[in-house]
Every structure is written in C-alpha cells, then in structure tokens.
Amino acid sequence: MIRSLTHDARTRLNVIRTHGELLGRVALEEEDVRRRAALIVESARRLADIIDAHVGGR
Amino acid sequence: MTSTFARRAPLLVVEDDRDLREVIADSLRIEGYDVVEAEDGADALVRLRGGVCPALVLLDLIMPHMDGRQLLSEMRRDSALAGIPVVLVTGTPPQDLRGEVFATLKKPVGVDDLLRCIQACVERMPRERSTGADPRLAQQR
Numbered sequence: 001m002i003r004s005l006t007h008d009a010r011t012r013l014n015v016i017r018t019h020g021e022l023l024g025r026v027a028l029e030e031e032d033v034r035r036r037a038a039l040i041v042e043s044a045r046r047l048a049d050i051i052d053a054h055v056g057g058r
Numbered sequence: 059m060t061s062t063f064a065r066r067a068p069l070l071v072v073e074d075d076r077d078l079r080e081v082i083a084d085s086l087r088i089e090g091y092d093v094v095e096a097e098d099g100a101d102a103l104v105r106l107r108g109g110v111c112p113a114l115v116l117l118d119l120i121m122p123h124m125d126g127r128q129l130l131s132e133m134r135r136d137s138a139l140a141g142i143p144v145v146l147v148t149g150t151p152p153q154d155l156r157g158e159v160f161a162t163l164k165k166p167v168g169v170d171d172l173l174r175c176i177q178a179c180v181e182r183m184p185r186e187r188s189t190g191a192d193p194r195l196a197q198q199r
Contacts, residue, residue: 007165011165021169039077
C-alpha cells in the first residue's frame with residue numbers, strides 16, 4: 001500500500017515537474033500551454049488526494 | 059543510395075501513466091530524438107518483437123499486465139533484445155537490478171537528468187548500435 005502510494009505520488013510529481021520544465025524550455029502554442037497547465041493542476045490535485053489518503057490512513 | 063544515417067534508432071519509453079509517458083516523449087522529441095511509446099511491458103514487448111529496435115529503453119517498474127521487471131527478464135532471455143540498454147525510471151529503485159540495467163533514475167526525474175543519462179549511455183554503446191556521438195541516435199546501416 002505504502003509502496004504503491006509512493007509510486008503514484010512520485011509519478012504525479014514527475015508529471016508536474018516535466019510539464020513545468022517543458023514549458024520553461026520551449027515556446028509552445030497557446031492552446032498547448034493551456035493543456036499542459038491544466039495537466040499540472042490536475043496532477044497537483046491528484047497528488048493532494050494521494051497525500052490525504054496516505055495521512056488519513058495512518 | 060542509402061545514407062549513413064538513413065535510419066534513426068528511437069528511444070522506447072515504457073510508462074503506464076499516460077500523462078507522464080507523453081510529456082517525457084514530448085520533451086525528448088523536442089530535443090531531437092525519435093520516441094516510441096509503450097503503455098506497459100506487454101505493449102513494449104510486442105513493439106520490440108514487431109521490429110522496433112530502440113537505442114535505449116526508458117522503463118518504469120510498476121505497471122499493469124507486464125511490469126518492468128518482467129519485461130527486463132523477457133528481454134534478457136531473447137538474444138535479439140538482450141543487448142538493448144535499459145534505464146529504469148522508477149519511484150522505488152530496486153537494488154537487485156543494478157547489474158542488469160545501465161542506470162536507475164528516481165522519480166521525479168527531470169528532463170536534464172534524462173538527457174544526461176541518455177548521452178552517457180550513448181557514449182558507452184558499441185558503434186554499430188549508436189553510431190558515434192549521438193546524432194540523435196542515428197544508426198549506421
């Protein structure tokens with residue numbers, strides 16, 4: 001359970017990090033920027049859910 | 059006439075999380091690499107046995123259907139795939155696979171970390187696989 005949560009949490013963190021880095025490296029179309037920003041927000045929300053579940057499960 | 063660099067060896071990204079797989083693939087494509095994506099080990103094995111010949115496999119460990127450990131085992135048993143270098147990209151780096159992979163990167167991994175690792179791997183590749191100093195992994199024929 002904890003191993004799985006760690007994996008999921010790190011995956012969400014990786015999505016946030018890599019999209020953020022990509023946005024900082026290259027100029028993208030506005031629509032693509034919005035899509036990636038939405039993915040970052042969604043991943044942050046899911047990461048919060050994972051943390052809540054982990055802490056709540058203790 | 060066939061160009062010396064007529065065919066580029068892709069990087070194979072094996073990751074079950076679609077968001078992460080796509081953004082890693084996008085980042086590598088922006089850097090000039092050809093990338094093939096696989097959603098789990100089984101998908102990757104189908105692609106490898108179907109003719110995809112990657113210069114390097116970036117492999118997640120925990121995946122449904124066939125996980126990274128199983129894929130690695132299948133690759134090492136298949137003489138056609140055994141020599142393909144593998145980099146693990148995982149949230150839970152295992153100690154027991156150290157000798158079987160080129161490197162292990164712990165999530166969250168950055169684009170620069172990936173690029174450095176790919177470059178280090180390319181520099182160690184036999185020339186027939188990598189074709190020299192990277193030309194984005196062009197393969198000689």
